[in-house]
Amino acid sequence: MPADGPSTPPPSPLGGDLITPRDLHAITEAQEKARLKEAQDLAKRKQEEQTAIHEAFMHQHIRPDAKERFTRAVRTAAERGETEIEIVRFPSSYCSDGGRAINNFEPDWPDSLTGFAREVYDNYDRYLRPAGYKLRAQILSYPGGMPGDVGVFLHW
Structure with a gap:
């Protein structure tokens, strides 16, 4: 007998909910954003250090x-x-x-x-x-x- 509604996927042999490619892309994107923010923060700290060193040089006696x-x-x-x-x-x-x-x-x-x-x-x-x-x-x-x-x- 044919089902009237949408068919549900068969249960996964892995058990529980299966991670989807969409989930994996979201994980990858979140990791890349975190790495980019870390690189930006490092660059900002380095620039602040260089500015402080330059200021010290300009005012050193x-x-x-x-x-x-x-x-x-x-x-x-x-x-x-x-x-x-x-x-x-x-x-x-x-x-x-x-x-x-x-x-x-x-x-x-x-x-x-x-x-x-x-x-x-x-x-x-x-x-x-x-x-x-x-x-x-x-x-x-x-x-x-x-x-x-x-x-x-x-x-x-």
Whole structure:
């Protein structure tokens, strides 16, 4: 005898309700949303950290014990037979031109320095240049083919 209403599916040999493709798609979508949110949160935290580091660099000042630290550093380097020390390192993005003048060895590269790097340069120009020290800056890395970190070196 034919049934008048819609037929019900036979019971699953697995028992209970069977998970459907629709359920699986919803699970996958929820997982992808969670991974995307986690990646966005991580990117936001990294950006906040970079902003805080940049702000600290822009407002950092030479320490009161700089003369003693400087003397110790150059003496130790000289005792090892070295003729220069790296005095500051920072991302080229901290330069007003993104590191272009330093990368191109332009004579006015100090004009592109900002924040702590500018303070370091000004103190070099005021105290160390007259004593016979030399200063140079160079791009130290090229991530993705673009200028990365800048190193500023004092030599004698």
